Amino acid sequence: MRQAIRLLLAALALVLGGSAGAADPVTLRIGVVSERQGQPDYTLSQYRPLVEILRQRLFDRSIGVELRVAEDLNGLVQSAQRGEVDAVMESLFPTFALERANVRLDMNLAAWRRGSRDTHSVFFVRNDSPYRTLGDLKGRVLALESPRSTTAFALPRAELRRAGLASVAADSARPPPGALRYILAGDETNQAYWVAGRKADVGAFNITDWNDLPEKLRQELRIIHTTQPILRWVWSFRQDLPPPIKTAVADALLKLHEDAAGKAALAAARNIVKFDRIDETDRKHIAAWRRFASGEPQ
Numbered sequence: 229m230r231q232a233i234r235l236l237l238a239a240l241a242l243v244l245g246g247s248a249g250a251a252d253p254v255t256l257r258i259g260v261v262s263e264r265q266g267q268p269d270y271t272l273s274q275y276r277p278l279v280e281i282l283r284q285r286l287f288d289r290s291i292g293v294e295l296r297v298a299e300d301l302n303g304l305v306q307s308a309q310r311g312e313v314d315a316v317m318e319s320l321f322p323t324f325a326l327e328r329a330n331v332r333l334d335m336n337l338a339a340w341r342r343g344s345r346d347t348h349s350v351f352f353v354r355n356d357s358p359y360r361t362l363g364d365l366k367g368r369v370l371a372l373e374s375p376r377s378t379t380a381f382a383l384p385r386a387e388l389r390r391a392g393l394a395s396v397a398a399d400s401a402r403p404p405p406g407a408l409r410y411i412l413a414g415d416e417t418n419q420a421y422w423v424a425g426r427k428a429d430v431g432a433f434n435i436t437d438w439n440d441l442p443e444k445l446r447q448e449l450r451i452i453h454t455t456q457p458i459l460r461w462v463w464s465f466r467q468d469l470p471p472p473i474k475t476a477v478a479d480a481l482l483k484l485h486e487d488a489a490g491k492a493a494l495a496a497a498r499n500i501v502k503f504d505r506i507d508e509t510d511r512k513h514i515a516a517w518r519r520f521a522s523g524e525p526q
Contacts, residue, residue: 259313321382384432
């Protein structure tokens with residue numbers, strides 16, 4: 229089954245492969261992770277408009293565009309390690325995972341998604357829960373989304389680790405004493421329903437998803453902890469990509485929000501509003517989050 233999916237993804241990458249004409253010397257290969265495992269067509273439908281408009285706007289620079297859809301984060305890591313990816317669009321913690329796998333990246337642009345450039349995660353429990361702080365959660369059940377998520381998986385686990393709490397998969401054979409046992413709900417709304425329905429004691433995801441919950445459901449829940457803000461989404465180039473290509477692609481992305489066609493393409497790609505440049509202040513914050521993600525003291 230997994231082999232069949234890999235073959236399908238490879239074929240779809242060819243379908244979305246861009247060519248800037250017979251004289252095209254370069255094709256930019258953008259790596260993304262499938263939003264729904266085993267359903268690459270869903271991710272392709274999201275990113276197709278962005279790929280198409282970039283292809284059009286980079287035509288006169290002789291740069292083609294191709295989308296590489298990985299089945300999961302591990303697949304993206306392996307593809308990047310093989311030199312099959314020139315740019316990656318992901319949230320920070322998966323990008324850190326690529327770095328830890330010796331994929332040399334230059335985080336170049338920040339994406340505004342769903343109206344904001346950064347976000348934070350919240351931990352929530354039932355209104356009638358006795359839990360008030362992270363320290364109260366020892367040995368409890370935690371509902372997370374999926375391993376590819378920063379704000380609904382990696383960031384909450386890192387925040388727990390900073391509070392001195394381990395978190396392990398619920399089916400772990402030998403969990404450390406006091407460790408939270410996490411279960412995967414697949415999406416944020418499910419996380420909230422699982423907490424409300426007592427399938428889990430606590431959930432964690434980003435504040436935007438909290439605000440988007442049905443009002444009746446949100447009223448059954450209570451936030452007990454909030455993390456520091458974190459960039460929502462970053463566009464990274466492989467470090468050895470020639471600078472003129474980086475410049476041309478970044479310039480095209482930075483201008484997309486300036487017209488209706490560009491806005492529509494961005495909105496289709498995971499509700500992106502616009503891109504802007506990562507500056508030195510951002511890089512300092514990224515460095516702090518990198519240490520946080522690795523468990524180092526900040």
